[in-house]
Amino acid sequence: MNMTMRRPDPTECEHLHALCESHECERSSHDLLNEATEWLQYARGVTTLLADLIHEADSVEPRDMALSLEAIAAMTRLGVQRVGQAHAQWQWDRAAA
Known part of the structure; x- marks a missing residue:
């Protein structure tokens, strides 16, 4: 099996970046940690998939x-990055209380 991957379309990358940055409005530390968890789960999933493909290639x-x-x-x-933002937001919330 030959492992080939599709090069991402630049407009897809721009859309993804815009989607991520559009959430820069005021978010709670809880929201930021949820987003961080989501990104890290994506990374873990892709890593696992890539490892499986390499083993079979x-x-x-x-x-x-x-x-x-x-x-x-x-x-x-x-x-x-989201974990860092969540920590900063948590510190701000704590200082404001």
């Missing part, structure tokens, strides 16, 4: 592997 294209790892890194970065 006859050959792996380095370029496709690099794109996949970059996608995992981006999802992980978004999750960690």
Whole structure:
């Protein structure tokens, strides 16, 4: 089995980025932690899928592997970013109380 992946359309990436940034309005720390969990679960799922594909593949294209790892890194970065935002929001809420 040859592992090939589709290169994402730039408009899809722009849409995803706009969707993520459109939530920059006032969100609770709870909302931010839920979003962080969601992004980290996506990253975990893609990592598991990629590992399964690699185990079953006859050959792996380095370029496709690099794109996949970059996608995992981006999802992980978004999750960690949301955790940081949640922590900051929690501190603000605590200081205001």
